[in-house]
Structure formats: C-alpha cells, structure tokens
Amino acid sequence: MYHIVLCFAAALVCSSCRAASVNKHLKLLPELENSIEGNGLPTKHSPARRFLSLTKRPHATHAHAPGALLSLTCEALGAPAPAVRWFKNDAPVYEHDTESIEQIDINPTSLARVSSTLLVTRTEDTDEYTCLASSGKKVVRASTIVYSTAGVTPDKTERSKLQPFAPRILVTYKAFVDTIGNSIVLPCKAKGHPRPRVTWKDNNGTFVTRDTKRMKVLRSGELVISSLLWSDMGEWTCQAANIFGTKTASTFLYPALVSRMKQPATEIQSSVNT
Numbered sequence: 001m002y003h004i005v006l007c008f009a010a011a012l013v014c015s016s017c018r019a020a021s022v023n024k025h026l027k028l029l030p031e032l033e034n035s036i037e038g039n040g041l042p043t044k045h046s047p048a049r050r051f052l053s054l055t056k057r058p059h060a061t062h063a064h065a066p067g068a069l070l071s072l073t074c075e076a077l078g079a080p081a082p083a084v085r086w087f088k089n090d091a092p093v094y095e096h097d098t099e100s101i102e103q104i105d106i107n108p109t110s111l112a113r114v115s116s117t118l119l120v121t122r123t124e125d126t127d128e129y130t131c132l133a134s135s136g137k138k139v140v141r142a143s144t145i146v147y148s149t150a151g152v153t154p155d156k157t158e159r160s161k162l163q164p165f166a167p168r169i170l171v172t173y174k175a176f177v178d179t180i181g182n183s184i185v186l187p188c189k190a191k192g193h194p195r196p197r198v199t200w201k202d203n204n205g206t207f208v209t210r211d212t213k214r215m216k217v218l219r220s221g222e223l224v225i226s227s228l229l230w231s232d233m234g235e236w237t238c239q240a241a242n243i244f245g246t247k248t249a250s251t252f253l254y255p256a257l258v259s260r261m262k263q264p265a266t267e268i269q270s271s272v273n274t
C-alpha cells in the first residue's frame with residue numbers, strides 16, 4: 001500500500017504526462033494521506049498497509065413518503081478494496097443478483113473508493129438501516145433511521161418494486177488503484193425495471209465489446225480487465241440503460257507500480273513514455 005502511495009506522489013509530480021487528469025482525480029482520494037498518517041508510517045512489522053474509512057454516510061434520519069424511492073448511500077475508502085453490505089433492522093438485505101463483487105476475490109494490493117446505494121421502496125413506521133464496509137478484517141459501519149411520513153402503512157404489498165423505473169447505478173468504484181499486471185474487476189451494479197443493460201467505455205471513450213482484448217463485461221455489469229497496463233489509466237465509464245432512461249458512472253483507474261523499494265520518479269516517468 002505504502003508503495004502505491006509513493007507512486008501516487010510520483011504521478012503528481014509528473015504533471016505533463018498524458019494522464020493530465022490525474023491531479024483532478026486524486027482529489028477523489030483526499031483521505032488517503034490522512035489515513036496513512038493516521039496509522040503512522042508503516043514499519044516492517046506492519047506489512048498490512050491496510051486502512052478503511054467511511055467517506056460518506058447517510059444522514060442520521062430520513063423521512064420516507066409512501067410510494068417514493070429513497071436512496072441511502074455509503075462511500076468507503078480502503079485498501080484492500082472494501083465491500084459494502086446493507087442491513088435492515090440488523091437483518092442482511094439480500095439483493096437478487098447473485099453474481100456480484102462479493103463472489104470475486106479482491107486483490108489484496110487494491111485500493112478503492114467504493115460507493116454503494118440502497119434503494120428503499122417501503123417503510124413501515126420506523127426502520128434502521130446500516131451500511132457495513134469491510135476490507136480484510138476491518139469493518140466500519142453507519143446507520144440511519146428511516147421513518148415513514150405516513151406512520152404505519154396499511155398497504156403491505158410489494159407493488160412498488162414492480163413499477164417500471166429508470167436505471168440507477170447502485171455500486172461503483174469512484175476510484176480504483178491496483179498493481180500493473182493484475183487482473184481486476186470494476187463493479188457497476190445497476191437497478192431498474194426492466195432490468196438495465198450495462199455497457200462500459202474504456203479510458204478513450206471506446207465501447208468494450210466481445211472483441212476487446214483483455215476485457216470482458218459480465219452479465220452482472222462488472223468489467224473484468226486482465227493484466228492491467230499503465231495505459232489503462234484514466235476514467236472508465238459504465239452506462240446502464242433501459243427504455244425509461246440511461247445513467248452513467250465513472251471509475252478513475254490508476255494502475256500502480258509496486259516494488260519492495262521506494263520507486264524512483266524516473267521509473268514512473270519512463271513507463272509513462274512507453
């Protein structure tokens with residue numbers, strides 16, 4: 001992790017490189033330095049340069065009007081890349097999608113800022129929702145109380161779930177860092193009715209198709225990139241579309257050099273130029 005951070009710093013110095021937007025995107029990771037400093041400088045005895053923090057949490061309370069779609073969002077920054085799960089009154093909220101990021105091994109060398117949104121369609125009186133972010137053995141959580149503006153709702157049908165609605169993108173990485181050469185998975189979990197179709201565009205704005213080498217869009221919407229290259233750096237965009245609309249979300253991808261030793265900026269520079 002520490003080495004990845006060093007590479008970040010080196011990349012910041014290299015302001016003329018082709019990924020000129022790096023500076024802008026590094027602002028997505030403002031807590032990075034703090035997290036590192038907060039944990040103290042890594043030592044030989046703490047090889048796990050791991051950290052986890054919630055960077056966005058829902059308000060303490062939310063009012064929910066009957067029939068409305070309430071979205072609760074949590075954002076977590078951590079290394080390795082955190083996974084976010086949701087609980088309603090302490091019971092896990094299961095999503096219908098079985099193909100999800102949880103099923104895929106998370107590279108221990110990864111770092112991500114993940115955004116996870118839960119859509120609340122129905123509230124009876126008062127419910128407590130909790131988002132739980134985990135990264136390795138670390139866990140952080142935040143809770144919110146959702147109360148119905150109508151008090152106890154007499155209508156207990158699940159009709160609202162079946163109503164058609166435009167796509168919403170629920171789970172994405174705002175930023176993702178992993179080591180060059182690794183295979184990575186970028187989530188793009190979308191919801192909508194009918195089920196939205198997810199497509200991805202690469203860092204040059206080109207659609208990823210079946211013929212794209214090293215890349216594959218899974219049925220779940222996740223993008224798999226095998227053997228990450230330095231030239232993959234940049235903003236990747238997923239798009240979810242159904243007949244009612246289209247939503248996009250982008251992930252800033254940073255392929256990092258990792259070595260046992262401090263990476264000299266010159267090496268970074270030379271790999272930029274190749």
Ligand SMILES: *[C@@H]1O[C@H](CO)[C@@H](O)[C@H](O)[C@H]1NC(C)=O
Nearest residue numbers: 202203204206229231232233
């Ligand atoms: C985007 O364009 C650059 C410059 O031509 C290239 O090096 C890079 O491989 C392209 N990205 C992808 C994912 O193909």
